[in-house]
Amino acid sequence: MKIWDANLQALKARDRAGDLLPDLPAGPPAAHRVTLVPGPCPTLQVPGAKGRPVTLHSPREAWKEAEALAARAPVTPSRPLLALGLGLGYHLLKLLPRLAPEQPLVVVEQDPEILWAALQSLDLTPLLARPRTVLVVHPDALQTVSHLQTRLHLGNGGGVPLLWGHPASLRAANGFYEEVIAAFQTPRAVPPRSCGLKKESLRVLVVNSDYFLIPEASRAFKQLGHEPEIITFDKRRDNPEEVLHRILQRVVDFPPDLVFTANHLGFDREGLLAEALNRLRLPSVSWYVDSPAIILNLYAGPKSDLSSIFVWDPTYVPEVKALGFTQVFTLPLATDPGVFYPRPGAELSRWRTPVSFVGNSLIGSVAAKLERLPSSPEFLEMFRQLQEAFQAHPFRRLDLLLAEQGLAEHPLIRQLTINQWTDLEAGIIWAATRNYRLKCVRQLAPFKPTIYGDSGWGEMVAAPFRLRSEVNYYSDLPAIYGATAVNFNATSMQMKAAVNQRVFDVPAAGGFLLTDFKEQLTEVLEPGKETVCYHHPEEIPGLARFYLDRPEARRRIVERGRARILREHTYRHRIQEMLAVLRRNI
Template sequence: MTSDADPTQSYTAEGVADEHGRLVDIRIHQSGKTQHIAGRYGDSQDAAILRPWREARARGERVLPVFLGAGLGGAVRTLLQETDDDERPLPLAVVDKESPILAVTGLRDELSEASPDRVLFLDDSDPNIALAAITRWQMQNGGLPLMPLAHPFYLRLDRSYYQPLRSSLAASGEADFWSRTRYPKFRSSPPRVLLITSQYFLMGEIEAACKRLGVPHRFVAILDDEIGSHEFVEQLLTAVVEFKPDFVFTINHLGVDREGVLMELLDRLKLPLASWFVDNPHLILYLYEKVVSTRAAIFTWDADNIATLRDLGFDQVHYLPLATDPHRFQPPRQTPAPVADVAFVGNSMVFKVGHRMRVAKPPKPLLVRYRSLAAEFGEHEERSVRRFLELEHPDLVPHFEALDTMERRLAFEAMITWEATRQYRLACLQGVMGLNPLIAGDRGWRITLRHDPRPWRYHHELSYYADLPGFYPSVTVNFNATSKQMKGAVNQRVFDAPAAGAFVLTDWRAQMDQLFEPGAEVIAYHSPDEATELAQRYLRDEPARRTVIAAARQRILAHHTYDIRVGELLEIMRQSFG
């Protein structure tokens, strides 16, 4: 939900008093026109605003009133007076961002002094933030239905702000979601899964695996700019009521808002969350302050993250490495035309580093040393840039802490991580640059290798779904250099290429030996010089390549498919929350 309102308030407000000095109206001057908030109908207007609440009160219903626009404050004061003697007087909320009007009425200061414990006053110009605060307030007050009491003038003053809020709040009062979501979990086999879908490529594999395994599932779609929005929350609640899932599944915490509304909502619903991190959680959870929940199970593709995730307060943390979809990555029926003897597919990180640098705007002491810091961080055992600075460069920590927003600090950590990856990939590629490699990726490679006199070929970025399944088998040696966001884990290519019947030469990772038999199912180099030797050897020895490919594919089909990973995740969720 977005608002087109001008945050600077493109109007002026002028109070109108009667002969006794009592405020009876406010004139709004906007774009050469004058409007009246109350006019001749102030008293009847307040009565009309309060009518739905009074009718609900007469029926004995307990609802949480939410005023959308306070006007002169008459309706708000009346409601407080009429409920002041109740045995359990309910609180009320006021959403009013109109600072020129509030300056005339003085209502906010009046309410903060007279009824600080009963009135929640919200004035954020972002309606999503206001809605998130109301949702938390609702849950703190027993999840009672919300009743929007909208001032008609405010609906005209800023329709794009107040009207969607009224619709969202009205929808929450039409059904008692809480009672309808109290159903037993994990009574069926396999469990029922609510998938929070996004543009992330891996969700397609999860969906396909659920279908093949016969796992009942349903989707709640989300775009990046809808996180925490009222549309997403409404979709989620509807799906819970209608589908009755056993747990919610997401990737990289997508759908989990920073304010913690979703986590609080899932706690209220007694609905567990499974979040599978397939990117560095240190570059994701940094943004979240309220992410810990006893109903959240965290899965990570990198075993090195388990300890730090538990340090954050998560009780349920599990290692779940990447895998492949052998229905997508499978050997071609016919031998493909050769594309290259040696090829590397990956991002140069040039533009990613530049983008994070523009967001972080690091001060000079950090900026002038970022390349050397990245090189050192790339070789360090620490996975978090912040902790790396604390351990090795405490003199730079105050400059890092001086980055005044979480976004800037996160951007700096990502900048160092991506720069470490840029340097590392370039160093690894030195091992095959003498073999005229084909490099597929972004245009940053032209910048990175512009001074290298050795011949190499450039190919534009390849689509994971449309291009890579056919590309890998057309290359004799698929060269791999893992990102420094995962210093011990293996990446997707180590699973995908052999599944497609292709040979891959990869950099050695500490967790690799748990997944493959070294030298038989995976061929790994420890240095650029060793990469040169191994690439030349396997370019010459086709029988050896085929033997490795066959052994790797057999291991992958038996242990490393997404069907297997989904099955493991389902069983862990059942054992943890069933």
């Protein structure tokens, strides 16, 4: 209560003529929408888009985070600074030493409960006692703007304010702050859209973090007569700000017509690169071959009309559009026939086996996600419950799954940061995939299959399974696929309708594929003629036995499947299709 009392006294003692505040209570009111989370640095959980919780500050590095944000604040003594989002006030306290005494600071906050939480968490007296600080706390954007314009004369004789936002607050109350920002942004003429894509030969800046799709796409651009320029970085070791600087510098040195990446790699989470490309009117493309719903939740910033998202699974299109992207299209996976082609017998001999499966056990992947989540027995039981519910009825978003299980308002869920929310969703999908994959693979036991993968498989299966170490995608897989009589596939549960990479690579390498049915499969290959599929795990042994006993039937299916892949499903086809879509829509 000492902090609350000191802050309340400072608040009452200040000249509040310019403030717009709710009635001040004697003590901290009960919170109904926000959750104050104690810790090394107190933080606050607030409801965000679709009810998903947003954590306003780092629970361990809030001061460091605030210092970095304050360093980027526009400080001009002659112009008012409009600070959007109070949070608990870390960033505002770090800002004060940078402000000239005469510079007006106007703090805008939508939710009074956030103000009450701030008053009981940090010593805000330096901020509250500052004569040129104004506090505007009101839930209605129109009344907030009216107060700023009529009482404070901002934008109306009082000078156009500089805008400075607290990123997490902006995400949590995006609609409110967008209205405030729109009222004070200086209108700018939007340059005409780039017409560079109309050129026959394009300069393409390809952002590469050593992801498998990037080399294939780059070769396809080159085969089609375009000029790809690759910029590489290590997403695990390289500083995000340094990566951003290098990309922007390359944009200057190699003026591209298009920026291309996969899974948003290279784009910073604050949206600075997206904003810079939009200002340059430079189109960008991100081709998603993993769940965009999980990845894009981590990215803020503007959604440009020149930013296009291609998803390999068509069912993700509505979800991505709901995040604010307007240019969203479907683009299935493909193969590179320069890598996946039938190898000579000498290369196949060491890999000969009747049945094989190549894939990760996902044991380590799930464990890594759980390490970043609360470790209490209650939370682990909740994770198990959610995973089983997802397994029974897959392909639901986490928010819907939580609501169905009655866990949406559980304190342990509300306290999750946005990164932990993403880890929880990915962990559930991977755990369900692990169980589904194991159930399917166990059906192969009568054929003594070979499994190429990580050591986690040793925890799940034993003899008659023959376990081998992980193999190289480029140097080993083409020969493995060609040398195996029946290549088995069980699709990840993040794919609601799409088929995975194996569906394209195995036939291209001259291999026979037994895969699970997905809606997209019929658009890619004809089941029974160009590939073989099962609808339920119980069908696997019968199909495997049938085709192991009929090498001629396998050969005909492989020939037809490979011809279809080469005719329609190479990366050259996909890049050609992607550019055609961009040219029609941009």
